[in-house]
Amino acid sequence: MPSLKAIRARIISVKNTQKITRAMKMIAAARLRRASEAVHAARPYTRALEEVIGELAARAGTEAHPLLVQRPQRRVLLVAMTADRGLAGGFNSSINRATERYIYEHKHEHDKISVVSVGRKGRDYLRRRKHDLLKELAGATGPVADARAEEITQLVVSEFLDDKFDAVYLIYNEFKSAISQKVQIKQLLPIKPQALPANAAPVDYIYEPDRQAVLDRVLPMYVKVETLSALLESVASFFGAQMSAMDNASNNAKEMIGRLTLDYNRARQAAITKELLEIIGGAEALKG
Numbered sequence: 001m002p003s004l005k006a007i008r009a010r011i012i013s014v015k016n017t018q019k020i021t022r023a024m025k026m027i028a029a030a031r032l033r034r035a036s037e038a039v040h041a042a043r044p045y046t047r048a049l050e051e052v053i054g055e056l057a058a059r060a061g062t063e064a065h066p067l068l069v070q071r072p073q074r075r076v077l078l079v080a081m082t083a084d085r086g087l088a089g090g091f092n093s094s095i096n097r098a099t100e101r102y103i104y105e106h107k108h109e110h111d112k113i114s115v116v117s118v119g120r121k122g123r124d125y126l127r128r129r130k131h132d133l134l135k136e137l138a139g140a141t142g143p144v145a146d147a148r149a150e151e152i153t154q155l156v157v158s159e160f161l162d163d164k165f166d167a168v169y170l171i172y173n174e175f176k177s178a179i180s181q182k183v184q185i186k187q188l189l190p191i192k193p194q195a196l197p198a199n200a201a202p203v204d205y206i207y208e209p210d211r212q213a214v215l216d217r218v219l220p221m222y223v224k225v226e227t228l229s230a231l232l233e234s235v236a237s238f239f240g241a242q243m244s245a246m247d248n249a250s251n252n253a254k255e256m257i258g259r260l261t262l263d264y265n266r267a268r269q270a271a272i273t274k275e276l277l278e279i280i281g282g283a284e285a286l287k288g
Contacts, residue, residue: 004271007264011257018253024087025246028239032178035236039175046229053222054194056215062193065215066161067223070190075112077134077165078102079152079188079227080126081172081234082119084139089248091173091181091241092121098183099171100129114165116155118148118231134159140231149228156227157220160189172230173237179244181237188226191219 002010062068080099082092099122103113114132117123119139126133135155140148156168168189173181207214 002263002267004264004267007260007267011260011264014253014256014260018250018257021246021249021253025243025250028243028246032236032239032243035232035239036175039232039236042229042232046225049222049225051194053191053218056218057191058193058195060211060215062190064211065219067157067189067215067219068191068193071166073167074110075114075165075167076106076110077114077116077156077159077168079116079118079156079168079170080122081170081230082117082122082125082139083234083238084120086121087245088238088242089245091238092119092125094181094183095171095173096122096125098185099126100131102169102171102185103131116152118152118234140235145228145231145235149224149231152227153220153224156189157223165189170227170230172234173241175233175236175240178240181241184230184233186226186230188223191222 057064057068060068062070078099080095082095086092099115103115107113112132114134115126116135116137117126117133118137121139123133123136137148137151138144156165159165160168167187170184170186170188172184172186174184176182
């Protein structure tokens with residue numbers, strides 16, 4: 001059995017760790033509240049824009065703009081959204097696994113699959129696996145999400161318009177709750193037209209100043225909104241996963257402290273019993 005001093009040092013160490021995990025849980029909870037508010041505020045706008053752009057694409061036709069052109073997906077670009085930090089349960093590993101699974105499941109369908117890694121954890125994982133990294137970006141947090149979305153949008157739109165890739169997919173964690181996130185793989189480019197009702201009249205919109213000017217403006221904006229929405233979902237998912245992980249760590253530390261305290265008490269009782277036996281033995285020897 002370890003000595004009393006070793007057990008006492010272990011208890012102190014675990015208690016210090018518990019203080020850290022509790023503090024991290026509180027910080028994550030505060031950040032999660034702000035991140036979840038941003039997600040819930042963005043969702044109605046994103047869904048409404050998806051409906052409008054989907055119908056616009058369906059009525060204008062796939063030849064109306066280069067971002068609408070559907071071509072065989074021989075070269076694919078994945079945008080994998082992880083975080084710069086860990087201590088968030090399976091948040092990062094779920095994205096890394098989904099990215100690698102897509103690469104291996106579709107490697108015979110596509111001639112080329114490249115990845116844009118958003119977040120250091122995804123970058124490190126993909127580097128170790130020797131995958132084709134087109135660009136490495138830092139992870140997004142609330143204050144820089146808009147700038148990161150603009151950066152990603154400019155990159156993927158440029159690559160798609162230059163005919164370097166035939167499709168772009170986002171891989172991210174969709175925020176469900178503080179304890180639940182779901183990995184999503186969503187096609188970003190080309191923009192998918194919405195299926196029109198069977199009885200819909202085959203007519204197009206009236207554009208001002210003209211169709212090309214409108215499409216040139218709204219389609220890249222749609223790409224940015226979709227990217228920003230995915231980043232906001234990812235940020236909220238990270239803080240939810242981190243809060244849950246730190247809560248579990250705090251509870252595990254509490255259980256460990258209980259077990260170590262019991263071991264300490266047992267060791268202390270054994271030491272006292274041993275000392276009493278030595279005293280009694282010495283007294284009996286003096287009597288003899």
